[in-house]
Amino acid sequence: MMNKTSLIAIALLVFMGFFPLFVDSAWLAVGTTFLVFAVVALSQDIILGRAGVFHMGHALFFGLGAYTTAILNVNFGLPILATWVPAVLVPMLVAFIMVAPIIHLRGDYLLVATIGFNIIFIQVLENDVFGLTGGPNGLFGIDVVRVLGYDFSSQTHMYYMAFILLGITLFIMRNLDKSKFGRAMFYIHKDEIAAQSMGINVRYFKLYAFILGAGIAGAAGSMFSVQYSAVSPEAFNVTQSIMFFTIVLVGGSASLPGVLIGTFIMFVLPEMFREFETARYLVFGIAMILTMILRPRGIWPVRFGNIPDFLKKGVK
Amino acid sequence: MSEYLLEISHVSKYFQGLVAINDLSMKVKKGQIYGIIGPNGAGKTTLFNCITGIYRPEIGQILWKGKDIKGISPHKIAELGILRTFQTIRLFSEMSVAENIMSGRHIKSKQRWYNGVIPTPAYYKDEKANWKKVGELMDFFHLSEFATTPAGDLSYGIQRRIEMARALAAEPELLILDEPAAGLNEHETLELTQTIRKIQAMGVTIMMIEHDMEMVMSLCEYITVINFGAKISEGVPSFIQDDPVVIEAYIGSDEDDDNE
Ligand SMILES: Nc1ncnc2c1ncn2[C@@H]1O[C@H](COP(=O)(O)OP(=O)(O)O)[C@@H](O)[C@H]1O
Numbered sequence: 034m035m036n037k038t039s040l041i042a043i044a045l046l047v048f049m050g051f052f053p054l055f056v057d058s059a060w061l062a063v064g065t066t067f068l069v070f071a072v073v074a075l076s077q078d079i080i081l082g083r084a085g086v087f088h089m090g091h092a093l094f095f096g097l098g099a100y101t102t103a104i105l106n107v108n109f110g111l112p113i114l115a116t117w118v119p120a121v122l123v124p125m126l127v128a129f130i131m132v133a134p135i136i137h138l139r140g141d142y143l144l145v146a147t148i149g150f151n152i153i154f155i156q157v158l159e160n161d162v163f164g165l166t167g168g169p170n171g172l173f174g175i176d177v178v179r180v181l182g183y184d185f186s187s188q189t190h191m192y193y194m195a196f197i198l199l200g201i202t203l204f205i206m207r208n209l210d211k212s213k214f215g216r217a218m219f220y221i222h223k224d225e226i227a228a229q230s231m232g233i234n235v236r237y238f239k240l241y242a243f244i245l246g247a248g249i250a251g252a253a254g255s256m257f258s259v260q261y262s263a264v265s266p267e268a269f270n271v272t273q274s275i276m277f278f279t280i281v282l283v284g285g286s287a288s289l290p291g292v293l294i295g296t297f298i299m300f301v302l303p304e305m306f307r308e309f310e311t312a313r314y315l316v317f318g319i320a321m322i323l324t325m326i327l328r329p330r331g332i333w334p335v336r337f338g339n340i341p342d343f344l345k346k347g348v349k
Numbered sequence: 350m351s352e353y354l355l356e357i358s359h360v361s362k363y364f365q366g367l368v369a370i371n372d373l374s375m376k377v378k379k380g381q382i383y384g385i386i387g388p389n390g391a392g393k394t395t396l397f398n399c400i401t402g403i404y405r406p407e408i409g410q411i412l413w414k415g416k417d418i419k420g421i422s423p424h425k426i427a428e429l430g431i432l433r434t435f436q437t438i439r440l441f442s443e444m445s446v447a448e449n450i451m452s453g454r455h456i457k458s459k460q461r462w463y464n465g466v467i468p469t470p471a472y473y474k475d476e477k478a479n480w481k482k483v484g485e486l487m488d489f490f491h492l493s494e495f496a497t498t499p500a501g502d503l504s505y506g507i508q509r510r511i512e513m514a515r516a517l518a519a520e521p522e523l524l525i526l527d528e529p530a531a532g533l534n535e536h537e538t539l540e541l542t543q544t545i546r547k548i549q550a551m552g553v554t555i556m557m558i559e560h561d562m563e564m565v566m567s568l569c570e571y572i573t574v575i576n577f578g579a580k581i582s583e584g585v586p587s588f589i590q591d592d593p594v595v596i597e598a599y600i601g602s603d604e605d606d607d608n609e
């Protein structure tokens with residue numbers, strides 16, 4: 034049986050699948066950026082929307098993935114394919130080391146701490162601390178993906194790689210939401226004391242959310258660096274983190290369609306109104322404020338109650 | 350091992366200058382329904398918070414099957430088989446009734462760390478078994494018709510049932526109920542009394558705080574009376590009912606049963 038949401042989802046997937054056939058290269062690039070940023074926003078949503086942790090440093094993990102690929106490829110000559118696993122694992126490891134000591138902090142304190150980490154990250158990149166990051170200019174000349182002598186170098190290739198990454202991400206999030214792990218995050222989010230009293234190890238599941246979110250953001254970062262064949266610090270600063278944070282809240286915490294809508298509004302709509310120059314940002318600022326006032330749970334809020342059908346037979 | 354499931358021995362808990370619990374001791378036998386009564390502010394809820402790891406008492410021992418569990422974190426207490434409800438209901442109010450009860454299955458679920466990302470055959474089996482258990486509990490507590498309703502949208506009496514179902518879903522050895530009848534009407538209280546008897550019949554030991562004296566006296570096999578954090582009396586219901594010290598404490602305290 035098919036409900037309305039899955040029909041919309043399938044229509045959207047089909048549309049996005051054929052999107053490259055209808056558009057010019059500029060729009061194709063916008064499409065790719067949408068896909069990559071959607072993955073980052075979804076991974077932010079694991080931490081913020083599910084576990085309910087006020088994390089405002091997500092661009093750090095996105096950037097770690099991007100720089101891992103860039104450094105391994107530009108400085109050490111590794112093929113892009115070989116950088117994918119490290120681009121996921123490095124952010125996961127850093128997330129663990131960074132967050133484990135602060136995970137017990139209350140929401141507002143943790144928020145400030147994550148911003149602090151993001152600022153330090155940018156400082157490290159700009160000061161070229163290990164002579165690897167290329168300083169404020171970043172790194173250039175990142176290779177394309179090559180498999181068995183075949184180059185995936187066109188914009189269309191990039192688009193479909195990002196498309197597959199988004200597909201994998203949505204698959205993971207759907208599994209998460211239907212598992213003990215996703216539910217534990219929700220319980221912690223809704224009432225930490227009640228969750229603990231039901232035997233949920235709050236620290237473990239918050240860390241789980243962070244590490245999973247960091248890994249997915251890292252994969253998106255790797256793709257981002259290849260798309261632009263360059264990385265530089267400002268793409269991963271606190272302003273970007275605020276963007277990802279905002280996308281989740283505007284779109285709808287823990288809502289897959291909500292976060293996709295949020296990404297569309299924040300990254301694709303501005304491209305559509307290019308002729309309005311900077312005035313368009315004024316519109317978005319106002320849109321953000323209005324959403325929070327009129328729809329505080331987001332444009333497409335999460336709906337709970339996704340339980341097996343056999344439990345619904347008594348429902349009137 | 351002793352014949353007692355839970356032994357609280359000389360426990361004291363302070364909040365800044367305030368002595369919330371003062372040198373309290375009690376012993377709960379397996380299979381018992383144990384009552385704790387006393388005026389408001391006597392320290393009853395604080396005692397439950399000490400047992401369930403929310404607070405760490407400064408002094409004393411809390412022995413679970415002979416082992417000291419004082420200061421252990423709440424999730425580990427739950428894993429040991431001690432589950433509770435709250436005086437001020439704490440449900441995951443935006444989530445459906447079924448999802449609320451499913452939280453009780455958390456410690457029973459055998460899903461592995463990677464099942465948060467990829468499903469496996471064992472995962473499907475585990476998931477199905479746990480939802481089935483949720484279905485049984487919804488039947489037991491007459492909640493099936495609300496399976497998909499957000500818990501926060503339901504009446505007080507129903508929410509109390511969801512909280513008990515959630516705790517019971519974890520298959521506890523000791524069920525701790527903090528004023529389970531508060532806010533219930535007469536009919537609901539009667540139903541609750543029967544439910545608690547059925548839970549006892551399943552082999553679950555029960556500790557309860559309750560102001561409804563009729564219910565306490567009919568259900569509990571043994572009762573401890575607390576006032577100002579200290580034990581003022583203990584014994585079987587017939588003894589407590591006539592104990593002048595207890596009567597004195599209740600008259601002297603302007604006891605008001607209708608506290609929220
Ligand atoms: N977290 C806390 N911080 C400070 N004082 C507390 C705290 N919890 C309870 N108390 C105090 O401890 C005393 C006992 O409270 P409580 O255990 O809730 O009483 P009861 O459940 O018997 O009505 C009260 O005076 C209450 O104000």
Ligand SMILES: [Mg+2]
Pocket residue numbers: 393394395436
């Ligand atoms: Mg109380």
